[in-house]
Amino acid sequence: MNPLVVTYALVGNPNTGKSTLFNQLTGLNQKIGNYPGVTVERREGRVIYPDDVAITLLDLPGTYSLSPHSPDEALVSAILLGKHPSITKPNGILCIVSALALERGLYLASHIIDQQYPILIVLTMTDLAHQNGIAINIPLLEQRLGVRIVPTIADKGIGIDNVREALRTSLRISPAVRQWKLPADVEVEVNELTSLLIHHAHIPQERALFEATTLLSTNQSTNPHTQVFDRIILDHVLQDHQRLDALGYDRHSLFIQSRIDWIRSLCDGVLTRTRKSTTSIDSLDRLLLTPSIGYPLFALSMVLLFSAVYTWASYPMTWIEEGISWSGRVLMDLLPESSFRSLLLDGVLGGTGAVLVFLPQIAILFFLLSVLEESGYMARAAFLLDKVMRKVGLPGKAFIPLLSSFACAVPGILATRTLENQRDRIITLFVAPLMSCSARLPVYTLLIAATIPANVVVGFLPLQALVLTSLYFLGIVLAFCITFFLRRSVVKGPSPDLLIELPPYRLPLMKNVFMNMWERSLIFLKRAGTIILFASIVLWYFSTHPQIPTASPSEQLSMSYLGTAGRILEPLFAPLGYDWKIGVALLSSFLQRELFISTINTLTNIGSNDLLVLSVHQHLNNINQNLPTLPALSVLIFFAIAPQCLSTIAVIQRETNSWQWTIFFITFYTILAYGVALLVYNVGLYLL
Template identity: 35%
Template sequence: MKVALVGNPNTGKSSLFNILTGLNQKIGNFPGVTVDKKSGFCKLADNQVVSIIDLPGCYSLYPKTQDEAIVSDILSDKKNEFHPDLVIVVVDVTNLKRNLLLYSQVADLGIPLILALNMNDLAEKEQIAVDADKLSELLGVQVIKISARNNEHIEDLKKAISNAPSFAIHSSAYSIPQSSQNLVDKISHEFDYDNEYASLLLAHQYSAAKHLSKNETDKLDSFIEEQQFHSADQQVEETIWRYTYIDKLIKECVQIAPKPIEPSLTDKIDDVLTHKFWGFAIFFLILLVIFQSVFSWAEYPMALIENLFSWIDEVGHQYLPAGVFADLLLNGILAGLGGVIVFVPQIAILFAFIAILEDTGYMARITFLMDKLMRKVGLSGKSVVPMIGGLACAVPSIMATRNIENWKDRIITIMVTPLISCAARLPVYILLISLVVPDDKVWGFFDLRGLTLLALYILGTVGAVFVAWIMKRLIKGKEASYFIMELPIYRKPRWKNVFLTMFDKVMTFIFEVGKIIIAISIVLWVAASYGPPSRMDSITAKYESPELIDSHSAAELERMESSERLENSYVGILGKTIEPVIRPLGFDWKIGIALITSVAAREVFVGTMATIYSVEGSDDDTANIREIMAAAKDPQTGAKVYTTATAFSLMVFYAFAMQCLSTIAVVKRETNGWKWPAIQFGYMTVMAYLASLIVYQLLR
């Protein structure tokens, strides 16, 4: 049985989905559109397994956004592959009047329903009493009181799902107006719809329906013109009728205790957290705590991961027969993977904090605060949501711009979102900060490393705002923009939800990045281990000469030969070719190779450096990538490669550069061409080069 969860945003629908499915879930996209699809499986008390799909939050079946259009299409079209056998409409019982509008529309589609009255614990605190039995009798559906946050009465809901097939089908609430009946009959007959309200929905929104052919759209055009159907007027009349109906329901089934009119706890907290000065100061402090924690809390698990990979490498060298396969496995794949996996604890901590901020309701306040700032550079607050999402990953954030109706605002948001420092930049930042920034305490819990990381995130945000301000003046557009959002009440974070979010993001990072790292590590190892035969033969002859053998130890000879072979390998030749271009930034040819490979994904930089230094060899075979890079020296000058100037120059380069093929691909898809991705890649590369050049020349 296919079960769909439907509800307004902020009703706890996704929390219920997490409880019902646990870890038995997956996230993807609906076919043909960039809207998240969460699906999973739930085991009921009778050992029956049902498929659960969490549909995007929406306020009405008359869509204003891509998310709402998906919900409307799936529920009204029985031929849709995701059309459910049962719908659970999740409503916030403290906001029953507004939430029941969507319920009444879904009910009229004739799909078997369960009404889940969520946040029952909050309703009791606010002395809102809902007679669920009376409501069930009036609606003709099962009505279950639950609290997804506290995991209360979930078993009752599961029993209701089991009983759903045998429960009487509810009656429709809304009657099709006489003026629209002929049109509805025509559509029902022509398109084989057995539900009148589904036919009416098609009449309202057929122009945006992707499943219709041009002939079908033309046919509906003629029907609409012939019947003189005015969609906007009909929607207003229907909405008024539905709210009148809902008012009667609430009068019969809901009792609200009178209470004095005074600011709620949420209002009192908002007076501080959304204050024009203290709001930004507290937000800055929260960011500082997050980035300091990323360093402080991750040290021990990072050391464990480094020791694990060192042990695997040691065992591999001990038991695997020497040869090409062992070299590829240990110096190529293992070194590349180990260099990136070691940063998983930091990424987990970052995503855990983001999940907590979302779960408590504070992320919505950040959006509200940033809206004021964005308006000063000419964008609406709708651009803030994707940009904040960019802290995790630019790809879904750029997909989220589909909710921005204003074309100009949407293009500008797409163009600047990759400047927001994402989780992929975190391994690069942490590696370089740990090389040159001491962990000296600045004040109590905070040290210089946490402050530096915060500064890099602020730098990316300032860069995005600055570019948005310039583009607002360069790109022409006349549409007015607006921003309406609902601020949820503050709640305690649900730790299970936080864990599931963190687990999902970390697994995505490991497997998605892991595939790229393995592929690039193999190619890189081959290119770093082999070179033009003439060069390699001359190096072999050089290190077989008696003079060198007599004057150096075997270990020294091996290290010197490995280093020279790397320099003359295919990857070394490529690095030496681009070195003159990047030398003014303080980068050597090895860093240049990492810049090229990390165009695939930013975090590949770390894996590339690990592979290159592993192929080259070092004095200490058990040293990790951080220790090897800290000890790296320029063969000509003998000076450290990773000086403060070089490290900060590299960090600033990565703060601005477009080093992500996935982002380029999604921008191409969202803008229907290569024009905007080319402009984006070009301006970000120039911006990164110039900023890096300035930083290096100032600090050298």
């Protein structure tokens, strides 16, 4: 087998340090893509050896078994069982087991052993286990299980070299064999059914046991596999059900209990606990999870998070801005006045530069969200908010996708795959784009700086920050209202009650945090270098052609293709208080939100952001001399609600697998955005 095409899948329970191990093993040799057919992020990396041999690692979502409860678990199950339509089975499995929860990890490992994979077990968090009085006799466990086990402290890099070495040799080792046993009379039935599945239904031999136990443990009406098999199999299964029921077995628990009994006997003499619990963190949990203290602390953490995004980002933003202005001046000096210089300055540098300035804000937002996730607080916030979110119709777990959507709706929508209930998923991904994402930030920042005075109200509150916070709250309030409405109309039905693992508190591992920030920043830079660059050049062309030599710059713009199209569309935007330039900028933002800035920049021919703020202020003054804030407010509200961004729409289509939902999404939010902006502008005109 060519080592370059060898793929190992990383499989493990959630919160076992899987990502940390993946980052340690692959370093920067990673790529993030999408699984074909379903949009969940696919993270692949390579372990490269000194002799140029490489093994591909596929990082899969956390799971507890191969019987899935949520879409991301279903993906793991489909890949490992060889049922995924477009992803081939991995050649081997790197099974991550937390030393803190050995038995639970071995439960998952037993499923993988059943599939006859070459398997290497990596025991993580061995230092925490030691601190908590847990001792594991690894040689004895290896001997009993017949599987190589490598202990690690992944966050400190201890044991990583041993994993690399073991990974390379593990393919040559024969797969371990199933050891867990069923009661003798049940084993007979399972063997018969397994044989029938192999010979009659042509199920691969290694998968047949899984299919047999699934068919036997669930009733046909609730079994998702039922439709796959023909009458002969189903009749056989029905007779087996009757026999097992008559023998007094609880079929639903029988197979799980048999595995657990085997794991307990396996761990007898292997696992020793000298301390029974982690009472030391009870007080911290009491502080964070009791509503009376937990809610104010949660509110404070959110305020700090968003304040930090602005405060910390201000310096690097100024540096980038100065760098772009400097590049512009160099280009001006180097090149004679020509269309080419105009293309480089106004199209390329102006369009992409205006967007690039916001990279620090986006990087810092992702950095802080990773810190929250790594520290163990994110799951606790979901626990805390469960009660209040259920009042509007969402489970507390939906908090995690919604908070991620403040950075970008795409990973937020993907994170809904952790929700077990399809109705909860649909509603969460429908309202997730209302959370003001980082792509909206540049537009908010620009328009607020251009129109809202830098005053302080109520003695200490900066007015600009207050307007910005209100826009975030507008999204949240609307999301809750829409959820409330959908839960009582289109998507009725109960949500499953809260059941969530609360990971241990830990200091965020900076390597993971920085790698996450780096990956997201890279995605942003790629967008700026591709779609935004291309669109900026196209916009520049249409705003400068056809060229009229005798016209002044403003006449040239007005008579350009873009100007002509803008004026045709002006009546559509006039009721909202916009002129054709803002209308065109809004339309371009439907491709990508940040394009609003690039378009305004191109249409006003301004190179630096400071000047852009002044220019936008002037422009809004021209539209409405008495109330320049009003059209800006109308744009801001339109932006907070409208379904701009093609990536979001594409992800919604793929995740819902429904054009009806996608069209409903686009139509609903476009009408809502237009309606609310229209209302605000006209009420404003009437009152002021």
